[in-house]
Amino acid sequence: MTYLAPPTMAIVLIGEDGSKASEAVLESVIKRTFVHCVDTNTQTHRIEIRPLRDQNLGDPKLASAVCANSWKDRSRDARSDVISFIRYLATNLGQDFGIPRFVFMHFDGDRQWSQRASCENLKKFLDDVLPKVAHLLKEKGLNDDAVAIRLARLKLVVPFYSMESWLYTSRAECIGYCRSTCPGVADCPTFFDAAQSPNGFDEVDAIKGVVCFGSRFNLELANIFPVADAYDHNCSYADFANQLIGCTQLAGALKTTWA
Numbered sequence: 001m002t003y004l005a006p007p008t009m010a011i012v013l014i015g016e017d018g019s020k021a022s023e024a025v026l027e028s029v030i031k032r033t034f035v036h037c038v039d040t041n042t043q044t045h046r047i048e049i050r051p052l053r054d055q056n057l058g059d060p061k062l063a064s065a066v067c068a069n070s071w072k073d074r075s076r077d078a079r080s081d082v083i084s085f086i087r088y089l090a091t092n093l094g095q096d097f098g099i100p101r102f103v104f105m106h107f108d109g110d111r112q113w114s115q116r117a118s119c120e121n122l123k124k125f126l127d128d129v130l131p132k133v134a135h136l137l138k139e140k141g142l143n144d145d146a147v148a149i150r151l152a153r154l155k156l157v158v159p160f161y162s163m164e165s166w167l168y169t170s171r172a173e174c175i176g177y178c179r180s181t182c183p184g185v186a187d188c189p190t191f192f193d194a195a196q197s198p199n200g201f202d203e204v205d206a207i208k209g210v211v212c213f214g215s216r217f218n219l220e221l222a223n224i225f226p227v228a229d230a231y232d233h234n235c236s237y238a239d240f241a242n243q244l245i246g247c248t249q250l251a252g253a254l255k256t257t258w259a
């Protein structure tokens with residue numbers, strides 16, 4: 001007899017480009033972070049994964065708001081998309097679903113880590129989107145403290161320059177992918193050697209275009225993502241992981257997966 005343990009918590013995944021591939025990468029990085037950085041006892045099979053693309057069948061506007069971060073666009077045409085997106089965030093954060101639910105939203109910093117103060121994606125999300133989500137939660141009758149608790153269930157995944165900056169931390173595998181991909185003699189191994197600074201790859205501008213295989217092996221690299229090495233670079237990945245390590249609500253939810 002097989003016994004399938006029911007989920008005890010859920011995470012909603014919002015990938016930057018709304019694609020299945022980017023959500024799978026996000027899922028893998030988040031699960032590895034839970035186990036290797038937040039709570040080693042986490043039983044990931046008891047976490048229900050809720051990718052946005054599986055849930056937007058009745059509302060195609062949602063995917064269009066997420067695709068290429070078009071929620072940033074203040075123009076009239078994009079507005080109904082953005083309203084759908086804000087409602088989606090407020091619903092997932094504000095409703096009681098019986099088990100704890102967290103929302104993980106990924107968008108790239110699109111900057112070098114040292115230039116993060118000028119990150120447009122982050123600024124626009126914090127200035128334009130988040131207050132509207134908070135407003136909707138208040139309209140549901142939550143007081144300021146309750147709203148703050150709900151908003152703390154939203155986790156931003158913001159790699160600098162982009163997700164590849166984290167995934168390329170697996171240097172040996174990357175060099176292997178390069179050897180099987182580059183048509184001729186490649187500069188990629190030189191890149192991986194030269195750029196292996198204490199900051200990792202957070203300072204490499206437009207990193208995806210620097211290496212021959214670009215984002216082609218993102219999922220493979222996400223599945224072996226070396227959490228400790230990336231954390232030791234003490235840049236955007238550590239910033240993300242610390243967001244989770246310091247969250248008492250998340251600690252409580254992960255604990256429910258133990259049994």
Ligand SMILES: [Zn+2]
Nearest residue numbers: 178186188212
């Ligand atoms: Zn190469």
